[in-house]
Amino acid sequence: MQGVRPIDALVNSLSEARVVTDPDVIDSYARDRTFVAPGKPLGVVLAASRDDVVTTMKWASEHRVPVVPRGAGSGLAGGATAGDGAVVLSLARMTAIKELSPADEIAVVEPGVITADLDRAAREHGLMYAPDPSSYEISTIGGNLATNAGGLRCVKYGVTRDSALGLEVVLADGRVMNTGRRTMKGVTGYDLTGLFVGSEGTLGVITSATVRLRRAPAAPPATFAAEFGSLRDAGAAVSAIMAAGCQPSLMELLDRATLEAIDDWRNIGLEPATQAMLIGQSDAADGQAMIERMERLCTENGASFVAVSSSPAETEELIGLRRMAYQAKERLGACLVEDVCVPRSVLPDMISAIEAAGARHGVRICTVAHAGDGNLHPVFIFEHGTVEPPPEVWAAADEVFRHALELGGTLTGEHGVGVLKQRWLALESGPVATEVQRGIKAVFDPLGILNPGKAI
Amino acid sequence: MQGVRPIDALVNSLSEARVVTDPDVIDSYARDRTFVAPGKPLGVVLAASRDDVVTTMKWASEHRVPVVPRGAGSGLAGGATAGDGAVVLSLARMTAIKELSPADEIAVVEPGVITADLDRAAREHGLMYAPDPSSYEISTIGGNLATNAGGLRCVKYGVTRDSALGLEVVLADGRVMNTGRRTMKGVTGYDLTGLFVGSEGTLGVITSATVRLRRAPAAPPATFAAEFGSLRDAGAAVSAIMAAGCQPSLMELLDRATLEAIDDWRNIGLEPATQAMLIGQSDAADGQAMIERMERLCTENGASFVAVSSSPAETEELIGLRRMAYQAKERLGACLVEDVCVPRSVLPDMISAIEAAGARHGVRICTVAHAGDGNLHPVFIFEHGTVEPPPEVWAAADEVFRHALELGGTLTGEHGVGVLKQRWLALESGPVATEVQRGIKAVFDPLGILNPGKAI
Numbered sequence: 001m002q003g004v005r006p007i008d009a010l011v012n013s014l015s016e017a018r019v020v021t022d023p024d025v026i027d028s029y030a031r032d033r034t035f036v037a038p039g040k041p042l043g044v045v046l047a048a049s050r051d052d053v054v055t056t057m058k059w060a061s062e063h064r065v066p067v068v069p070r071g072a073g074s075g076l077a078g079g080a081t082a083g084d085g086a087v088v089l090s091l092a093r094m095t096a097i098k099e100l101s102p103a104d105e106i107a108v109v110e111p112g113v114i115t116a117d118l119d120r121a122a123r124e125h126g127l128m129y130a131p132d133p134s135s136y137e138i139s140t141i142g143g144n145l146a147t148n149a150g151g152l153r154c155v156k157y158g159v160t161r162d163s164a165l166g167l168e169v170v171l172a173d174g175r176v177m178n179t180g181r182r183t184m185k186g187v188t189g190y191d192l193t194g195l196f197v198g199s200e201g202t203l204g205v206i207t208s209a210t211v212r213l214r215r216a217p218a219a220p221p222a223t224f225a226a227e228f229g230s231l232r233d234a235g236a237a238v239s240a241i242m243a244a245g246c247q248p249s250l251m252e253l254l255d256r257a258t259l260e261a262i263d264d265w266r267n268i269g270l271e272p273a274t275q276a277m278l279i280g281q282s283d284a285a286d287g288q289a290m291i292e293r294m295e296r297l298c299t300e301n302g303a304s305f306v307a308v309s310s311s312p313a314e315t316e317e318l319i320g321l322r323r324m325a326y327q328a329k330e331r332l333g334a335c336l337v338e339d340v341c342v343p344r345s346v347l348p349d350m351i352s353a354i355e356a357a358g359a360r361h362g363v364r365i366c367t368v369a370h371a372g373d374g375n376l377h378p379v380f381i382f383e384h385g386t387v388e389p390p391p392e393v394w395a396a397a398d399e400v401f402r403h404a405l406e407l408g409g410t411l412t413g414e415h416g417v418g419v420l421k422q423r424w425l426a427l428e429s430g431p432v433a434t435e436v437q438r439g440i441k442a443v444f445d446p447l448g449i450l451n452p453g454k455a456i
Numbered sequence: 457m458q459g460v461r462p463i464d465a466l467v468n469s470l471s472e473a474r475v476v477t478d479p480d481v482i483d484s485y486a487r488d489r490t491f492v493a494p495g496k497p498l499g500v501v502l503a504a505s506r507d508d509v510v511t512t513m514k515w516a517s518e519h520r521v522p523v524v525p526r527g528a529g530s531g532l533a534g535g536a537t538a539g540d541g542a543v544v545l546s547l548a549r550m551t552a553i554k555e556l557s558p559a560d561e562i563a564v565v566e567p568g569v570i571t572a573d574l575d576r577a578a579r580e581h582g583l584m585y586a587p588d589p590s591s592y593e594i595s596t597i598g599g600n601l602a603t604n605a606g607g608l609r610c611v612k613y614g615v616t617r618d619s620a621l622g623l624e625v626v627l628a629d630g631r632v633m634n635t636g637r638r639t640m641k642g643v644t645g646y647d648l649t650g651l652f653v654g655s656e657g658t659l660g661v662i663t664s665a666t667v668r669l670r671r672a673p674a675a676p677p678a679t680f681a682a683e684f685g686s687l688r689d690a691g692a693a694v695s696a697i698m699a700a701g702c703q704p705s706l707m708e709l710l711d712r713a714t715l716e717a718i719d720d721w722r723n724i725g726l727e728p729a730t731q732a733m734l735i736g737q738s739d740a741a742d743g744q745a746m747i748e749r750m751e752r753l754c755t756e757n758g759a760s761f762v763a764v765s766s767s768p769a770e771t772e773e774l775i776g777l778r779r780m781a782y783q784a785k786e787r788l789g790a791c792l793v794e795d796v797c798v799p800r801s802v803l804p805d806m807i808s809a810i811e812a813a814g815a816r817h818g819v820r821i822c823t824v825a826h827a828g829d830g831n832l833h834p835v836f837i838f839e840h841g842t843v844e845p846p847p848e849v850w851a852a853a854d855e856v857f858r859h860a861l862e863l864g865g866t867l868t869g870e871h872g873v874g875v876l877k878q879r880w881l882a883l884e885s886g887p888v889a890t891e892v893q894r895g896i897k898a899v900f901d902p903l904g905i906l907n908p909g910k911a912i
Contacts, residue, residue, distance in 0.1 A: 103695060103801035126699070148643045159641055161650070162618070177888040183797040184829045185615055186866035187604045187654045188873060188884050189912050190893050194617075194650035198643045215701035239559060243582070245671035286742060341639045345559035373640045410642035417644060428644050432633040436899060437646050443895035456645050 006063040007042045007087070013055050020044040029090060030068075030082040032075040035336065035388040036419050039084035041068070046090050050170065050207040056089055057205065058174035066449050067172075069201035071111065071143030074135040076337050077418030079147060079200040079454050089205060091142045097121055098208070105213045106165060106182060111142025111206050115149075118211075127213040130157035133414070134326070142206050148198030150414030155372035156249040156283075157214060159414065161197040168208035169196060172445040182210055195440070200416055200455035203444040217283035221249060222291040223309040225318040226298035227274045231255070233302035234276035235348035238371045240297040241280065242344065246290050250281040251372035252322050255351055257358075258366040258379075261328040262321060273304065276351075278371065279322050281315075325368050329379050332364065336380040336389045338397060340404035341413030344374040350407055354378045357399040361392045375413035402427070417455050425456070462519040463498045463543070469511050476500040485546060486524075486538040488531040491792065491844040492875050495540035497524070502546050506626065506663040512545055513661065514630035522905050523628075525657035527567060527599030530591040532793050533874030535603060535656040535910050545661060547598045553577055554664070561669045562621060562638060567598025567662050571605075574667075584672040586613035589870070590782070598662050604654030606870030611828035612705040612739075613670060615870065617653040624664035625652060628901040638666055651896070656872055656911035659900040673739035677705060678747040679765040680737075681774040682754035683730045687711070689758035690732040691804035694827045696753040697736065698800065702746050706737040707828035708778050711807055713814075714822040714835075717784040718777060729760065732807075734827065735778050737771075781824050785835050788820065792836040792845045794853060796860035797869030800830040806863055810834045813855040817848045831869035858883070873911050881912070 011019045020026060021043045030038035042065065045056050060067045066086040073080050082088045094110035097118060101107070102125040109118060115136040119129040132151035133139055139149065144160045145167070157163075166180025180186070180193035196203055228234040234253055241248060254262075254277045263270035278298065282290035295306045309315040329335050342350045351367055354376070358365035369376040378400055380393045389397075401411055401424045411421050411428050426434060437456040444450070467475045476482060477499045486494035498521065501512050516523045522542040529536050538544045550566035553574060557563070558581040565574060571592040575585040588607035589595055595605065600616045601623070613619075622636030636642070636649035652659055684690040690709055697704060710718075710733045719726035734754065738746035744766075751762045765771040785791050798806045807823055810832070814821035825832040834856055836849045845853075857867055857880045867877050867884050882890060893912040900906070 101799075101801070102699070104799040105698070106799070148647075150641055154641065158618075161647065162614075171888070171892075175888050177892060178886060179889060181797075181866045182799050182864045183831075183866050183869065184800070185606055185610065185797050185826075185831050185869040187868050187870060188866050188877075188881065189889065190655055190659075190896060191604075191617065191647070191650045191653065192889060192892065194647045197647065199646055203646075215699075215703075218701065242561070243558070243671075245674065247671075341637075341641050343557075343560040343562070343638050344640070345557070370641075375639075375641050408638045410637045410639050410644050412643050413639070413641040414643060421644070425644065430634060432627070432631050433635060433645065433648060436627075436633060436648065439899035440646060440896060443892060443899060 006065065010056065010059045013059065014045065014052055018046050018048065018052060020046065029070065029088045032073045032078060032080040034076055034078045034418070034420055036078035036081045038081050041082040041086045041088050044088040044090055046093050048093050050168070050176065053089065053170045053205050053207050054174045054176065056087065057170050057172060060087060060449050061173045061447060064447055064449060066452050068451050069146070069205045071140030072138050074139045075143065075147060075416065075418065077412070077416040077420045079416050079418035081419055092140060094207070100125065102127060104182065106210055107213055108208060108210050109141050110208060111140060113141045115139050115141055115144055122213045123216050126216055128216040129163065129211065130214050131160045131163055141209055141211070145197050145206055145209055146199065146201050147416040150370070150375065152250045152252065152370065155251050155370060156247055161194055163212045164193055164197050164209060165212055166210040167193050167196055167206050169204035169206050171204045172447060172450050177204070180210065198416070200418065201451040202441055202455045203450065218285065219287065220312050221281040221283040221315065222287040223279070223281045223315040223318045224291050224295050224298070224306055225321065226278045226303040226306040227271065228276045228278065228303055229273050231276050231348045231351050234278050237278055237298045237301040237303065238347065239345060240301055241294050242372060244293060244297060246282065246294050247284060248280045248294065248372055249283040251370070252279045253369040253371035254322065254325060255367040257364065258325050258368055261332055261366055262324050265328045265331055266324060268321065277321070279318060329366050329381060333381040333384050334386050336393055336397065338378045338380065338400065339412045339415040340400060340409055341373065341375040342404055342407045342409030346407045347371060347374050350376055350404060350409070353403040354400055357396040361396040363393050363396045365396065373413065419453055462521065466512065466515045469515065470501065470508055474502050474504060474508060476502065485526065485544045488529045488534060488536040490532055490534045490874070490876055492534035492537045494537050497538040497542045497544050500544040500546055502549050504549050506624070506632065509545065509626045509661050509663050510630045510632065512543065513626050513628060516543060516905050517629045517903060520903055520905060522908050524907050525602070525661045527596030528594050530595045531599065531603060531872065531874065533868070533872040533876045535872050535874035537875055548596060550663070556581065558583060560638065562666055563669055564664060564666050565597050566664060567596060569597045571595050571597055571600055578669045579672050582672055583669040585619065585667065586670050587616045587619055597665055597667070601653050601662055601665055602655065602657050603872040604870070606826070606831065608706045608708065608826065611707050611826060612703055617650055619668045620649055620653050620665060621668055622666040623649050623652055623662050625660035625662050627660045628903060628906050633660070636666065654872070656874065657907040658897055658911045659906065674741065675743065676768050677737040677739040677771065678743040679735070679771040679774045680747050680751050680754070680762055681777065682734045682759040682762040683727065684732045684734065684759050685729050687732050687804045687807050690734050693734055693754045693757040693759065694803065695801060696757055697750050698828060700749065700753060702738065702750050703740060704736045704750065704828055705739040707826070708735045709825040709827035710778065710781060711823040713820065714781050714824055717788055717822050718780050721784045721787055722780060724777065733777070735774060785822050785837060789837040789840050790842050792849055792853065794834045794836065794856065795868045795871040796856060796865055797829065797831040798860055798863045798865030802863045803827060803830050806832055806860060806865070809859040810856055813852045817852040819849055819852040821852065829869065875909055
C-alpha cells in the first residue's frame with residue numbers, strides 16, 4: 001500500500017476530529033515546560049474516552065509507534081517531550097469527575113481533570129483534594145499521577161501517591177487493567193497503583209483514577225513570615241517548628257537571591273542583613289495558637305523580624321511573597337527550575353552548597369524550598385532568549401545534584417526524571433535497581449513504545 | 457557426591473549454629489498463626505547479617521530450593537507457611553536499630569526489630585513509630601513490611617507502607633538492591649519500596665529498612681465508649697465523626713456477638729438492647745474537646761449510653777474492652793480471624809451481611825472493626841481442637857468475601873493474601889493484573905524460589 005502512512009489507519013479507526021496532523025499544532029503538543037527540544041511526532045490523538053486510548057495503543061503496538069501520553073504539558077523534566085515518529089496521546093479532553101462521594105471521601109476522575117477543579121468540586125462538600133503542585137490551576141490529575149506531583153501542602157498531607165487509591169490503565173498492547181481499590185486500606189496483591197504513580201507514562205496510560213479526599217479545614221489558615229540574618233538560623237527554626245509538632249500546612253524558605261529578585265521587582269523593603277525568609281501556615285482548628293508558637297520558635301532561633309497574619313488579607317500579603325518568587329526570577333532571565341530533596345536537617349548545608357556552586361560557575365541561582373520536606377527548588381538563571389541552558393548552568397547543576405546525593409538526598413523531590421535527569425540517574429539508582437526497573441518496564445511494555453527514554 | 461544433601465553445603469558456608477535441622481524445631485518455624493498445615497522444610501537459617509541472607513539466596517538459587525522468609529511468624533494469612541523441601545529464612549535475629557535520627561524523624565532498622573521496640577526507642581526522643589498491628593509486641597518490622605501491616609492507629613497515621621521510605625533487599629540470586637531514600641519526598645524511578653511492602657517475601661528479602669517516625673502526642677489520649685441499639689446507628693455515628701473532621705487516632709466497633717463473648721467472660725453488664733459499641737480516641741492537643749464532640753455526635757446518632765474518660769485509668773478500662781475481644785472469643789472455640797475492608801459508608805451493610813452469613817451456615821461470627829477505615833475482622837468460631845476450619849466456616853467466609861467485593865471492598869485490609877486467600881484472589885484482581893503481577897514476580901525471581909504460592 002505505497003504512500004499510505006500508518007497513522008492514516010489510526011485516523012480512520014478513531015474519527016478525523018480526534019487526530020491532529022498539522023505540524024505547527026503538533027509541535028505545541030510535543031513539549032512541556034522544560035528546555036528539551038522535541039522531535040517531529042506523527043500526530044496528536046486527543047482522546048475523548050478510554051476506548052480511544054485502547055484503539056491508539058493497539059494501533060501503536062501493531063505499528064511499533066512510540067506513544068507519549070500527556071496531560072497539560074506543565075511538567076518540568078521533559079517527561080512529555082515527544083520525539084521523531086512518535087504519537088502524542090493527549091488525555092486533556094477526558095475531564096469528567098465521574099463520582100464524588102462525601103461519605104467515603106473519594107472521587108473517581110478521568111485523567112484530564114484540572115487539579116484545582118477537583119479541589120473546588122470537593123470543597124462544595126467540605127472536602128479537599130490535598131496535592132497542590134504550583135501548577136495546580138493548569139495541571140491535570142493524570143499528569144500529577146504520572147509525576148507523583150508534590151506541592152506546598154504536602155508537608156502536612158503527603159504527595160500525589162498518598163492520595164491515589166486505585167487506577168484504570170490501558171497497557172501498551174491495549175489491554176485494560178484495574179489496580180487498587182475504593183477502600184482506605186487493602187493489601188490484595190502487589191501495589192500496582194503505587195508503581196504507576198510517578199512512572200511518567202512508561203508503564204501504561206491512566207484512564208481513570210480513584211483518589212482520596214480529605215476534610216477541608218474549617219477556618220482560613222493562619223500565617224507567619226520571619227526574616228533571618230543567616231540560613232543556618234532559618235534552618236534551625238524549621239527544625240524547631242517540626243520538632244515541636246506544630247504540623248504546619250505550608251513551610252516555605254526563600255533565600256537571599258530570591259528575596260533580592262522580589263525586592264528588585266516589587267520593592268518589599270528588603271533589609272541588607274536578611275539572608276532568608278521563612279513563611280509558614282497552619283490550617284488546624286487551633287491554627288492561630290500554632291502560628292504563635294511557630295513565631296516564638298523563629299524568634300528563639302534568631303529571627304530578626306516576624307509578621308503574623310490576623311486576617312485573610314494579611315495572609316494573602318505574606319503568601320504573596322512566595323507566589324511572586326517565580327515571576328520575579330523570570331524577569332531576570334530564562335530559568336532552569338531544579339528540584340533536589342535532602343533530609344531536613346541538612347537543608348542549610350544544601351543551600352550553602354547551591355550558593356557555592358553558583359559562585360564557582362558564575363551562575364545566578366535563586367532558591368525556594370519546601371522547607372518542611374527538605375525539598376529545594378534552585379532556579380538557575382541565564383540569558384533571556386537562550387534556547388537551552390548554557391554549559392556553566394549544567395556544570396553548576398551537576399554540582400548541586402551530586403551534593404544532594406552526598407547529603408543523603410535525591411535528584412528529584414517532586415518534578416520527576418523525564419529526560420532532564422537521565423544523565424544523573426545511575427548515580428542514585430545503582431546498577432541492580434536500574435536493571436530491575438528495566439525488567440519491570442518490559443513486563444508492561446515489551447516493545448518499548450510507551451514514552452521511551454523517560455523515568456528510568 | 458552420593459549422600460551429601462545440598463543443605464550441607466549451606467551449613468558449611470554459613471556456620472553450624474545458624475542452621476537448624478532438628479525436625480521438631482523446624483516445624484515450629486514452618487507455621488504462622490493460621491490453620492495452614494506446613495510441609496517438611498529442609499532446615500531453618502537463623503540469619504545474623506545481610507551476608508547470611510546473600511549466602512542463603514545464592515545457595516538456594518544454585519540448588520533451586522524454595523526459601524520462605526520469616527519474621528516472628530505472627531501472620532494471619534499463611535504467608536510464612538513453609539512447604540516440603542523449602543528452607544525457612546528467619547530474620548528474627550537481625551534486631552539492630554542502626555540509626556535513629558530525631559532531626560530527620562527517621563530510623564534505619566534491621567528486619568527483626570520488634571515493632572513495639574522501635575516505637576519505644578522513638579518515644580525516648582519524643583517520636584513514635586506509628587504502625588501498630590495488634591501483634592506489635594511480638595511482630596517484627598520485616599514482617600510488618602512484608603504484609604503492609606495496619607493496626608489501630610492507622611485511621612490517623614496510615615499503614616506500614618506510609619511509613620516506609622527505603623529498603624535494602626537481597627534478591628533471589630543474592631544481589632543486593634537499595635530502594636527509595638532517606639528523604640520525605642522523592643520521585644527518582646519506579647516506587648520499588650512500595651512494591652516490596654506487602655509483597656509477602658515473594659520478590660526479595662528485606663535486610664534493612666529506613667522508616668519514617670512521627671511526633672508522639674504530648675498528652676495521653678482522650679477516649680470515649682458508646683453503646684448503640686442498632687448497627688446502623690453506630691455506622692451513622694462513625695460517618696458523622698469522620699465527616700466532622702474529628703481525626704480520631706482510634707475508632708473501633710464491636711458487634712453484639714463480640715460484646716456477648718466479653719460479657720460471658722468478664723460480666724460487663726451488657727444491656728439486652730445493645731447491638732454495638734463504638735470506642736474512639738483522640739491523641740490531638742485538643743483531644744478532650746474532640747472526644748466531647750465525638751460524644752455529642754454519638755448521642756445525636758442514637759447512642760443509648762456514652763462514657764468519656766477523664767483519666768488514664770478510665771481510658772485503660774474503656775480500651776480494655778477492645779483488648780479483651782480476641783481473648784474472649786478464644787474461650788468460645790478455635791478462631792479463624794478474617795479481614796475484609798469496605799468503603800466506610802457501607803460498614804453497617806457489611807456487618808449485617810456477616811451476621812446473615814453466620815446465621816445461614818450455623819457459624820458463630822464475632823466482628824470487630826477498625827471502623828474509621830472500614831476494615832472488619834469477622835472472627836469465625838468453631839470447635840476447640842479442630843485442626844482446620846470445617847466446611848461450614850469456609851462456606852460462610854466465602855459469602856463474606858464475595859459480599860465485601862460486591863460492596864466495592866477488598867478481600868484483605870491488612871492481613872495479606874498468603875495462602876489463605878488464594879482461592880478468592882482472582883475475583884478481586886482480574887486476569888490482566890494477575891498476569892502482570894506474575895510478570896513482575898518473574899523479574900525479581902525467575903526461578904520462582906521466593907516464598908512460592910503466596911501473595912499473588
